[in-house]
Amino acid sequence: MAGPKSTAAFERAKRVLPGGVNSPVRAFKSVHGTPYFADHGEGAYIYDIDGNRYVDYLMSWGPLIWGHAHPKIVKAVQDAASRGTSFGVPTELETVIAEKIISLMQSLEVVRMVNSGTEATMSAVRVARAATNRSLIVKFIGCYHGHADYFLVKAGSEVASLGLPDSPGVPREVAERTLAVPYNDIDVLRDLFLERGEEIAAVIIEPVAGNMGCVLPKPGYLQAVRELTRSFGSLLIFDEVITGFRVGLGGAQRRFDIDPDLTTFGKVIGAGLPVGAYGGRRDLMEMVAPSGPVYQGGTLSGNPLAMSAGLVSLQMLEEAAKDGLYERMQSYGEQVVSSFLALGKERGIPVYGHAIGGMFGLFFHDGPVYDFDSVSKSDASKYEQFFHAMLGEGVTFAPSQMETAFVSAVHTDRELDLTRSAMEKAFNTIR
Ligand code: PMP
Numbered sequence: 001m002a003g004p005k006s007t008a009a010f011e012r013a014k015r016v017l018p019g020g021v022n023s024p025v026r027a028f029k030s031v032h033g034t035p036y037f038a039d040h041g042e043g044a045y046i047y048d049i050d051g052n053r054y055v056d057y058l059m060s061w062g063p064l065i066w067g068h069a070h071p072k073i074v075k076a077v078q079d080a081a082s083r084g085t086s087f088g089v090p091t092e093l094e095t096v097i098a099e100k101i102i103s104l105m106q107s108l109e110v111v112r113m114v115n116s117g118t119e120a121t122m123s124a125v126r127v128a129r130a131a132t133n134r135s136l137i138v139k140f141i142g143c144y145h146g147h148a149d150y151f152l153v154k155a156g157s158e159v160a161s162l163g164l165p166d167s168p169g170v171p172r173e174v175a176e177r178t179l180a181v182p183y184n185d186i187d188v189l190r191d192l193f194l195e196r197g198e199e200i201a202a203v204i205i206e207p208v209a210g211n212m213g214c215v216l217p218k219p220g221y222l223q224a225v226r227e228l229t230r231s232f233g234s235l236l237i238f239d240e241v242i243t244g245f246r247v248g249l250g251g252a253q254r255r256f257d258i259d260p261d262l263t264t265f266g267k268v269i270g271a272g273l274p275v276g277a278y279g280g281r282r283d284l285m286e287m288v289a290p291s292g293p294v295y296q297g298g299t300l301s302g303n304p305l306a307m308s309a310g311l312v313s314l315q316m317l318e319e320a321a322k323d324g325l326y327e328r329m330q331s332y333g334e335q336v337v338s339s340f341l342a343l344g345k346e347r348g349i350p351v352y353g354h355a356i357g358g359m360f361g362l363f364f365h366d367g368p369v370y371d372f373d374s375v376s377k378s379d380a381s382k383y384e385q386f387f388h389a390m391l392g393e394g395v396t397f398a399p400s401q402m403e404t405a406f407v408s409a410v411h412t413d414r415e416l417d418l419t420r421s422a423m424e425k426a427f428n429t430i431r
Contacts, residue, residue: 001392002034003050009037030400031384036391041068044411046396054396055415055422057336059406061398062210062242062267065358066313067410073271073309080308086300094302097311101269101277104250104318107238107259111279112288113302117241117266118146120276121204123288123296124262125150128202128235130294131284136196138203138234140183142212142372145204145239145264154180154372183209183371184217186224197232202262207252210242210404212375214361216354222256229261235284241266241276242404245314247357249321255357271313273306320409326357329407332416333360336405339420343427349382358407362386362397375402382430389429393422 002010013020019027021035028035036048044067046056056068066073094113102108114120125137125148139145141154152167153175179196181188183205193200207222209215229236238260243252245268253260262280269275279285287294317325333355340362344351350366363369364379364386383401390397395418397405 001388002036003048003052005049006037007034009049010034025398025400025403028399030380030402031387033384033388033399035399036396043067043069044408044415052394054391054394055411055418057395057397057405057407059408060272061403062246062406063270063272064406065246065268065408066271066316067408070271070313070410072312072316076308076312077273077305080304083304085305086303088299091302091304091307093304093307093311097269097307097314100311100314100318101265101279104245104314105253105263105279106250106257107253107261107263107281108279109282110285111277112285112296113307114276114278114296114298115274115300115303115306116146116276117239117264118148118276119298120241120264120266120278121145121151121237121239122148124237124264124278124280125202125204126296127278127280127284127287127294128237128262130287132201132233132235134199134201134234135177136179136199136201137177138179138181138189138192138200140205140209140372141180142183142215142375143204143206143209143239144211145206145241149174150178153178182373183212183215184221185371186221186228189225190228193228193232193234197234200229200232200234202235202237203229204237204239206239206242207256207258208243208247208356208359210359212372212402213363213369213378214354214356214359214404215369215371215375216356217256218370222252222258226258226260235261237262237264239264242359243357244268245317246359246406248326249317268317269310269314270306271309273303273309274300275303275306275310317409325409329358329409329411330355332407332411333358333405335416336360336407336419337362339423343423347427347430349427349430350379355407358409359404360407361404363401385430386426389426390422393425395419395422 039049145151149170240251244265248255266276337353352363352365364382
């Protein structure tokens with residue numbers, strides 16, 4: 001239950017913002033709730049305006065791998081702001097962060113900074129279409145790649161839970177250029193390629209899906225997608241907006257050792273400031289203006305505040321990775337999952353879950369989830385009860401089972417203990 005101040009704030013917001021929010025999922029519709037309004041955050045905790053404190057597994061939907069208000073990131077932003085918030089001419093900082101991203105991501109030779117994940121995926125598709133002179137794109141049911149017209153086709157995330165596979169306002173002719181197939185099913189993809197392979201510009205995939213809960217690729221699946229796209233002259237775009245620098249320092253491409261042609265980023269690279277990026281092979285990225293004819297620009301792209309925060313965050317990740325940061329985050333996620341599974345078993349409630357790097361998924365589902373269909377069979381009502389009970393106990397997850405959970409570098413055993421005891425109480429309330 002949201003407190004009185006959050007409830008009043010939401011009523012006020014609804015008069016001037018569509019649904020009271022600036023991004024749909026924040027309205028807590030999937031869990032039939034009223035959102036708590038953030039006051040501030042500190043480390044692994046978020047505080048609302050009613051004075052409640054929550055152990056945070058939402059982490060601003062992924063960017064906050066260093067938790068809230070990390071002193072080094074705050075300082076980087078303050079220092080940058082004191083020198084000017086935007087210049088409209090190049091800064092050396094943009095080159096430095098590009099060099100850092102390229103050094104850590106195995107398939108990248110050239111990168112372009114943008115302001116959001118949506119911009120990154122839109123732009124990568126434009127490059128792919130230009131490079132192949134084809135127009136069809138293939139996406140996977142339940143994967144979300146931002147809100148460009150041609151991605152609002154069987155997208156996951158809030159789009160799925162709101163039941164808006166095709167948003168009004170998206171022309172049919174545009175939606176028809178996107179073909180959606182089930183995740184983790186190579187046979188369906190192969191059949192599609194056999195039928196229309198010569199028309200397919202690119203396949204875009206979340207290498208670990210984070211917008212239908214956290215769903216792992218089956219062993220060998222991503223490799224098979226890589227081989228199929230290559231053999232038909234289509235490009236493979238890894239959407240690493242969530243997985244980049246999160247499932248491992250080198251993202252999913254390092255973790256599964258696959259070189260996509262293009263990759264998109266967001267979230268972690270901005271450490272909580274508005275950032276996205278897309279990059280890949282030099283011959284493809286040199287097609288982007290002003291090197292080449294594919295137009296894409298941005299007044300605030302490469303913004304010094306965002307670049308400074310992102311660079312410090314990546315430098316800290318590189319250091320911490322040497323000390324096992326990603327293994328630690330995964331182990332933390334695995335421990336939350338195993339407590340969840342044990343409680344489910346004990347109380348006779350069907351549950352499932354898994355963790356990878358700094359992501360994990362909890363499902364009220366009997367047995368493995370591997371695509372949108374299987375995730376959709378999870379019990380939404382039980383998740384709703386769990387979500388609200390956990391909030392009541394001071395722990396916050398995403399307000400939908402269709403979203404991955406995030407662990408940060410600053411979650412410790414203390415937060416793990418709080419989470420476990422909150423879960424025990426929460427399971428008492430689930431019917
Ligand atoms: N791709 C993926 C995989 C995402 O999860 C998201 C956002 N959740 C996006 C793209 C779009 O990013 P943004 O919201 O920054 O536009």
